[in-house]
Amino acid sequence: MRFQEIKNWTPGYLNVCPRHLGIRVRCEACGIEKDFDRDALPFKFHHAHVEDIEAKLKCECGEKRARLIFGSLMGDD
Numbered sequence: 001m002r003f004q005e006i007k008n009w010t011p012g013y014l015n016v017c018p019r020h021l022g023i024r025v026r027c028e029a030c031g032i033e034k035d036f037d038r039d040a041l042p043f044k045f046h047h048a049h050v051e052d053i054e055a056k057l058k059c060e061c062g063e064k065r066a067r068l069i070f071g072s073l074m075g076d077d
């Protein structure tokens with residue numbers, strides 16, 4: 001599966017993000033990108049604003065400059 005980022009788009013609140021979209025987290029300090037598993041979030045964040053979730057995420061590089069990016073998962077064909 002390939003991740004096609006939707007540029008400059010956020011659903012606002014995580015719970016309104018359609019389930020078919022993929023979510024990744026990118027650190028704006030070191031540039032690392034990882035898959036983001038919304039189901040692994042504590043329950044209190046399930047209805048949180050995306051910016052509030054970003055503020056809680058700490059990268060392994062030690063910075064808290066995470067951005068959630070949303071995109072379509074495209075099959076490789």
Ligand SMILES: [Zn+2]
Nearest residue numbers: 027030059061
């Ligand atoms: Zn980082």
